[in-house]
Amino acid sequence: MPVGRTRSVALLGLAGSIVDVEADLSSQLPNLIIIGLPDAALAEARDRVRSAATNAGCPLPNRRLTVNLSPASLPKHGSAFDLGIAIACLAACGGVDPASVGQVVHLGELGLDGRVRPIDGVLPAVLAAARAGHRTVMVPAANAEEAALVPDVRVVGVATLCEAAIWHGGRYDVPEELLGADPLAAADGAAQAETSAETAHLDLADVAGNESAIRALLVAAAGGHHLFLEGPPGAGKTMLAARLPGLLPDLDTDAALEVASLRSLAGRAPKGLNRRPPFEAPHHTASAAAMVGGGSRIIRPGAAPRASHGVLFLDEAPEFPASVLDVLRQPLESGSISIHRANAVATFPARFQLVLAANPCPCGQHGVSDAECSCAPSVRRRYLGRISGPLLDRVDLRLWVPRITAAELRMAGERRTTTTAEARAAVLAARGAAAERLTGTPWRVNADMPGPWIRGAGGLHPGGRATAALDRALERGSVTMRGYDRVIKVAWTLSDLEGAARPDAGHVGEALFLRKAMA
Template identity: 45%
Template sequence: MSARVVTLAFRGVEAVRVDVQVQFTGGEQKFFLVGMGDKAVSESRERVRAAFQGLGLALPARRIIANLAPADLPKEGSHYDLPIALAIMAAMGIIPPDALEDWAAVGELALDGRITPVAGALPAAVAAGGLGLGLICPEACGPEAAWAGDTRVLAAPSLIALVNHFRGTQILSQPKAGDMLDGERVPDLRDVKGQENAKRALEIAAAGGHNLCFVGPPGSGKSMMAARLPGLLPPLTPAELLETSMIHSVAGLIAKGQLSRARPFRTPHHSASMAALTGGGLRAKPGEVSLAHNGVLFLDELPEFGAQALDSLRQPLETGEVVVARANAHVRYPARFQLVAAMNPCRCGHGGAGRGACGRAPRCQTDYQARISGPLMDRIDLQVEVPPVTAADMALPPPAEGTAEASARVLQARAMQADRAAGTDGAPLNAQAEGDFLDAIADLDAPARALLAKAAEQGGLSARGWTRTLRLARTIADLEGSGPVRRVHIAEALIYRRVAPGTSLSGMASISA
């Protein structure tokens, strides 16, 4: 006697078909589980056996072979419990043999036969729909799986409920999708007094999706401004929402099937390892860069992160994806995020000027900032000096403009970018534009091109720096509503970039003058 049930294996956010084949043969009563499974998969035998006993059933007194095919595909996780149990029940005749032909199944079994939640219900439902199948999943995962659109979902609380459903004595209804959330309330930019240059840079970063680094002493408002960036960003589009939610589903971060339109804003501690940032670990889980996909990754105290961990960000910043390499597989995760960082000018915090100036300046500043590699800094479009907040700043009345006014300009600039990219292969954000498409949308006039060439020659602007300056100038022009990129836009973009070792941020003013 034999039976087959379809399930799914996760490779990043992609779910791959796996066939659970069960066969009863003669010989000593044993339960064999084959097919390149990890420790959690091998333990399925005991969970399945205990779940059967919890229902008052006994496994056949025969040799049971459960094969997870294809055998050369690594299998990880406890979600194979349910399909293995269903395949055994079908082979035993408890469930009609043809009842499971149009279904894929994922779920972990408790020892009493209940079906407990597993990660990845949303990508599993999407993949099952792509195979023309419905999805059987735990009851707690039903609201999440229901977001997969037209895919049929059967969310069961226990094995006995599934048996009753397929035997026609109990009907399990299609679950409803979870709530759509608007995200947490974001503090208003109006709370920030002074720091007009930094707020201008924050608005530019939001408008074009550019990477940003604030450099200033403690208490100058770096983290305060970064926390207000989500309020400037537009909500996720439907396509972005699906991409982001699938990553969070694989990571087990979706509760009660609730999705959020707000863009991710991830803030890992500086003690985070390279695997925590870029992904990996025992089961190659997505890292912070993937959890921030279509959103923002905020790294506070940037030089305090490990050098290896920081340099691991260079590749995803360029390609928009992370590849976790294993001996037997390569796992890909999307990782197109906006990097926002904050750092003190030196270890003591205040740098070499003003009250509380460092007594070891400028060597302390040089040593501290050297913890961040030049190639990583070259990928940060805006590098903004944030001066200390003075008593005069604190005595000022609240600013006339806040998040609402700035976000309106950001939305208008992003709409211009989307219109330019419509019907082309170009990127919808200036920060992602490249090649001929970037040259076409920049539309530099002669004075602007001459200034950019002069900066490249005198300031040591790299090829990447040239491209990123051009992208930044395009965003500045969009905020102004300008068609071509003019000299004034290039000049402002150059001020925000550190173009060569030893060149200060404000040093570009002489070039752009």
């Protein structure tokens, strides 16, 4: 009897590796043995597979079945291999067509009753299969819509193991209790609404007054810059941050697939390919693992990777533990997060825009007219000092957001305000100018440009009188070398918004002001 062979996918972060699933039938005592470095959950598949096959109406023979997962040196975890193991065993037993089985990648968990249950991470697994040259995948019916997001791949959704066996040429009858099985009944609420949908109805025109804050928001969106908003409670910091995703351009196909893959790994199965940038706003009680990702058995992405190509908003930033805030320092520079475990390293993308919001002190009244602050100066310094200097140095725009007065509110009602659609058009024009200037480089927005390249091969340093004020600030030590480069990047964004060929002294001055405009 030939060895039954099919394929599955082992995921490590967003990266997937093709795994050959081989099953051999021998005439020894009945048993099902799985070898090839499985974890505990995968080792338990021997009991799930045999019970599922019996209850699905395609029982395995009472003989010894040895299943090998190759390459044996690759760690494998989870229950997504169940369907591949069961189909390989049926192929070894002659119950299905081995040629058909060998051409399909199988993903899915089996229930003891023979149903094929949905799994997390189907989208990145199917993407890995497609990149490896495979064009047909069989997945749980509940995951079929998600898998179909990958172009040029034939997706076969099955609700039961018997249905999968019949598709491969098996002559079986589906048990009555499985007839009409609801393929979504086992989804366990895996499909969740996209986070970005929560901000889809928010319009910039809702913001009354605070013209300087709106200007900073527009600059942040146009150049991909990080933003820090400081101000008293009720000044509109959260309102402004929630409207930033609406100013960003739609994601291209590759970015949208990457965002959807991260959500799939996190257990948020996407419904369709959402091209709007994501918006993540974790609570200040979040741990470092919740922020960047982690897990002892399956490494899942945290809030920062899930915000890739979008916005990560940390409201009440000083309330976050300093250790949690500081884990963002490296991703802000590299655009990726690597999570190390004893036997594996998972890497997630983390190229997001960071928006921090903070009160000026614990009571929130410092700097507010006609309000008495009860916090001592040392308490205020200690409160804002929870946001470390190295992290703040990576933030391009820092703005004080005052409370709006009654007079400003009346004036705002009398004049026309900028809508999200109008602001997005300006952002698209500015980003288009930056992309044209950066043609031939790996960067597309001003915030991505490395400082040495700006001052060297890129030839984008304004120089001369344009940077005289910035040069003096560097000499006095009021900006770091990193801050110097970031001011120049913001100056280029300001010139792009105005359609200028190069930044002038006014653009550099405004960029320097936006970096230091705190109370």
